[in-house]
Amino acid sequence: MQAIILAAGMGKRLKDLTAGNTKCMVKVNGVTLIERMLSQLDSQQLSKIVIVVGYEGNKLINYISTLNVVTTIEFIENPIYDKTNNIYSLALAKEKLLEDDTLLLESDLIFEDAVLDTLVKDPRETLALVDKYEGWMDGTVVKIGEDDSIKEFVPGKKFRFEDIPFYYKTVNIYKFSRHFSKTHYVPFLEAYSMALGNNEYYEQVLRVITMLDEPEIKAKRLDGQLWYEIDDIQDLDIASSMFVPDEEEKLKLLQVRYGGYWRYPKLKDFCYLVNPYFPPQKLIDEIKANTEKILTQYPSGASVNSLLAAKNFGVHQEHIVVGNGAAELIKDVLSLFSGNIGFIRPTFEEYPNRCQPDKCIVYIPDPVDFTYNSSDLITFFDSKNLQMLVLINPDNPSGNYINKSELLKLCNWTGQKDIRLLIDESFCDFAEEQDNTLITEEILREYPHLLVVKSISKSYGIPGARLGILASGDEEFIRTIKNGLTIWNINSFGEFYMQIAEKYKSSYKLALDKFKDERKYLWDALREIHDICVFPSQANFFMIELKGDMTSAKLAIILLIKYDIFIKDLSNKIHCDGRQFIRVSIRNHEDNEAFIQALRQVMDHE
Template identity: 65%
Template sequence: MQAVILAAGMGKRLKELTQNNTKCMVKVNGVSLIDRMLHQIEKKNLSRIVIVVGYEADKLKKYIKTLGITTPIEYIDNPIYDKTNNIYSLSLASDYLVKEDTLLFESDLIFEDSVLDVLLEDPRDTLALVDKYESWMDGTCVKLSSDDSIEAFVPGKKFKFDEIKEYYKTVNIYKFSRHFSETHYVPFLKAYQSALGQNEYYEQVLRVITMLDDPEIKAKRLDGQRWYEIDDIQDLDIAESIFTPDEDEKVRLLQRRYGGYWRYPKLLDFCYLVNPYFPPEKMKDEIRANFDTLLTEYPSGMRVNSLLAAKNFGVHQENIIVGNGAAELIKSLMENFDGKTGFIRPTFDEYPNRYDREVSVDFVPENADYSYTADDIMNYFADKDISNLVLVNPDNPSGNYIHKKDLLRLVKWCGDRDVRIVIDESFVDFADEPDNTLIEQEILDDNKHLFVMKSISKSYGVPGLRLGVLASGDSTTIDLMKKDVAIWNINSFGEFYMQIEEKYKKDYAVALDKFRKERARFEEKLSEIKGIRVIPSQANFVMTELDAEISPKELLKKFLIKHNLLIKELTTKTNGRNYLRLAVRNTEDNDILIAALKCELGE
C-alpha cells in the first residue's frame, strides 16, 4: 500500500501564513501539518509516499528533506495549480493509483493516530472516511445507508440545512484498492475531467461512482477520533487547542475561549451555566420562522427594548435597562459607583473585577460551605463604612441562598445607612422558594438604593442571544446607563425573544420544576461518590468539596483529556482549596459526568 498526498494548493484563506509557504507547512503547536502527517504515515510501513506539489513546490520539497522520512517519497508537479482544482492534481497521480492500494490524503488535515488505525484495520478495501456532521464543518457531505453504502454525495451548493441530521462530513482521507482505482475511479476521473474540465473536485467523481449498481466504495464512520481541517486562522487556533501535546496548555486554551464550544466535537460543557430545559421547541421554531426578517432588519433602539423588558417583568420602562448580557450592565453600573464597595467572596468575579480593589471590602464566610445569612452580612459590614454592597443570590459558586424576606431586611438595612445595594438574581428562578424575585415595581419604588440584576442567558437558556436586565427605582442612574451603552446594544434576535417571551411563561414554569427535580437527583448521585462532599445549592450548579488528596486541577485535566468534559475548578476562588463547580445539565449529560467521576475517583 502507498500514500498519495495532494499538496498543490495555495491556501489563500490563511492569508499571510501562506504568502511564502505552502498550506501544509503551516505549523500547529510548532509542528507543520506535513511533518506530522508524514511521520504518521511512515509508522504504517507503506511502500512509498507520492506528493502532488504546486505552489511553492521547491520550498516544500526542500523542507521535507529535513524531516528524516525514510519511506521513499516521489513528487508530481502540478504546473497549473493556480488555475485548477484538486481533480487535476489527483489525475496527475492516476498512474500511481492503478499500481497498488492507496491511502489518499489532503494535506490541510490534522488528525490523531487512531484515525488512520480505524481505516487500516477495517477489512473492507475501499473506504471513504466520514464523521457525523457538526456545525463547524465545511465542504462535501454524504448520506449513508445502514450498511455504510453512500447513498449520495452532497457538495456545498446542494447542501440542505434541514437535512443536517442525516449528513456525514468527508474527512478527506480515503482508502482505494488497486482494483477500485483500475475499474472505477481512474476511468471515471478521466471521463469527468474531459467532460467538465480541470477546475473541479475529485469528490465529484466519487459522487458519480456511487450511482452505480456496484460502486465498491463504502463509508467508514469515525466514533470520536479527533481530526480537523485547517482552512483559515480560526481553524488553526482551534486545532492548536485540540492537538496540543501539553495537557495544561490544552486546558488553558479551552478556558480562555470563554465559550464557542460547538466547534469542539462531543465536548460537554459543565463549566458555563444555562437552563437545560428551556427554551421549548415551539419557541425555537417561532424564532426560526422569523429568521430571515431578524437577520436582515435592524433592531429597535433602547427605548423600545426597555419597553419590552418592562412588559415582561411588570415594571415601568424608566426603571429597567436591557443589556448585551448582564456583563455589559455590570460594567456600566460599577462605573457609576464610587466609595467603598462590599463584596461577598467567592462570587461572580465580574463585579469585583470591575471595581477598584483599593476601595473594595471583602467578606469571606469562615466555613467550609461558604454559606452566610443576611445577618452575617449586616454584622460584618456594620463598621466598614461602605457606600455600596454587591450580593449575588443564589451566589456563584457556592449556591448559597437568602430567602426573600431576609433580603428585604438587608435592603432596608442598606437604605437606613444610605448604602446602594446590588442584588444579582441571575439564578434565583432555580431556587425552591416561589415568587422570590425583587423585580417588583413596589419594591423598586420603596427602595431607590436597590439595583436588581438578572441574566436572561442563565435563567432562560439563551446565552447566544446575550441578554440581561437591570431594574432599579433610581431612574436617574438607569437613564445615565441607557446613554452609556450603545443605542443598538441588542440585536434583532434578542429583541424578538423579548417580544415573544411572555407567551411561554407556562413552559418556563414547567422547565423550572423539571430542573429542580433533576438538581436534587444530581446532588444525590454526587453525594454517593467517595471523595466528594456536596454543598446544597439553589442555583443551576452544584459546588462540591473534594478530599484533600484529590487535586481539582488534575481532575479538570483528566476530564478534558480522557472524557471530553469541561468543568470549573475553584482553587483560585477559594485560596487553593479543593472545590469544583458543576453545572446541572439534563439527566443524560449529568449521568455521563457521574460516570466519569466514578471512573477517576476509583469506583
C-alpha cells in the same frame, strides 16, 4: 499500501501564513501539518508516499527532505495549480493509483493517530472516512445507509440545512483498493475531467460512482476520534487548542476562550451555566421561522427594548434597562461608583474585577460550608464605610441562598445606612422558594436605592442572544445607564426573543420544575461518590470539594482529556489552606449521567 497526499493548493484563506509557504507548512503548536502527517503515515509501514505539489512546491520538497521519514517519498508537480482544482492534481497521480492500494489524503488536515488506524485496520478495501456532521464543518457531505453504503454525495452548493440530521462530513481521507482505482475511479476520473475540465474536485468523481449499482466504496464512520480541516486562521486557532500536546496547556487554551464551544463537537460543557430545559423547541422553531427578517433588518433602539423588558418583567419602562448580557450592565454600573464596595467571596469575579482593589471590602463566610445570611452581612458591614454592597443570590460558586424576606431586611438596613444595594438574581429562578424575585414595581418603588441585575442568558438558556437586565426604582440612575449605552446595544435576535418570550411562560415554569427534579437526582448521585463533598445549592450548579489526593487542576485535565468533559477549576477563586474545589453545572439527564460515570471512574482509581 501507499499514500497519496494532495498538496498543490495555495491556501489563500490563511492569508499571511501562506504568503511564502504552501498550506501544509503552516504550524500547529510548533509542528507543520505535513511533518505531522508524514510521521503518522511513516508509522503505517507503507510502500511509498506520493505527494502532488504545486504552489511553493520546491520549498515544500526541500523542507520534506530535512524530515526524518523512513518511507520512500515521491513528488509529482502540478504546474498549473493556480488554474486547476484538486481533480487535476489527482489526475496527475492516476498511474500511481493503479500500482497499489492507496490512502488518499488532503494536506490541510490534522488528526489524531486513531483516525488513520481505524481506516487502515478496517478489513473493507475501499472506504471514505466520514464523521457525523457538526455546525463547524464545511464542504462535501454524504448521506449513508445502515449498511454504510453511500447514498449520495452532496457538494456545498446543494447543501440543505433541513437535511443536517442525515448528513455525514467527508474527512477527506480515503482508502482505495487497487482494483477500485482500476475499474472505477481512474476511468471515471478521466471521463469526468474530459467532460467537465480540471477546475473541479475529485469528490465529484466519487459522487458519480456512488450512482452505480455496485460502487464498491463504503463509508467508514468515525466514533469520537479527533480531526480538523484547516482552511483559515480561525480553524488554525481551534486546531491549536484541540491538538496541543501538553494537557495542562490544552485546558488553559479552552478556558480562555470563554465560549464558542460548539466548534468542539464532542465537548460536554459543565463549566458555563445555562438552563438545560429551556428554551423549548417550539420557541426555537419560531425564531428559525423568522431568521431571515431578523438577520436582514436593524434591531430597535434601546427605548423599545426597555419597553419589551418592562412587559416581560411587569415593571415600568423607566425602571428597567436591557444590556448586551448582564456583563455590559455590570461594567457600566460599577464605573459609576468610586467609594468602598462590599463583596462576599468566593463570588462571580466580574463584579470585584470592575472595582479598584483598595476599594473592595470583602466578607468571607465560614469556610466550613460557605453559608451566610443577611444577619451575617449586616454584622460584618455595619462598621464599614460602604457606598455599595453587592450580593449574588444564589451565590456563585457556593450556591448559598438567602430567602426573599431576609433580602428585604437587607434592603431596609442598606436604606437606613444610605448604601446602594446591588442584588444579582441571575440564578434565583432555580431556587425552591416561589415568587422570590425582587423585580416588582412595588419593591423597586419602596427601595429606590436597590439595583437588581438578572442575566437572561443563564435563567432562560439563551446565552447566544446576549441579554441581561438592570431594574431599579431610581429613574435617574436608570436614565444614566441608558444614556451610556449605544443605540443598538441589543441585536435583533435578542429583541425578537423578548418580543415572543411572554407566550412561553408556562413552558418556562415546566422547565424549572423539571430542572429541580434533575438537580435532586444529581445531588443524590454525587453524594454517593467517595472522596468528595457536595455543597447544597439553590442554583443550576454545584460546588464540590475534593477530599482525597486529587487536585482540582488534575481532575479538570483528566475529565477533559479522557472524557471530553469541561468543568470549572476553582483553584484560582478559592484560597483555603490548600483545599481543592470545582464547580459543575447541572445539565440534562443524559449529560449528568455521563458526568457521574466519569467522576466515579476517576475517583475510584485514586
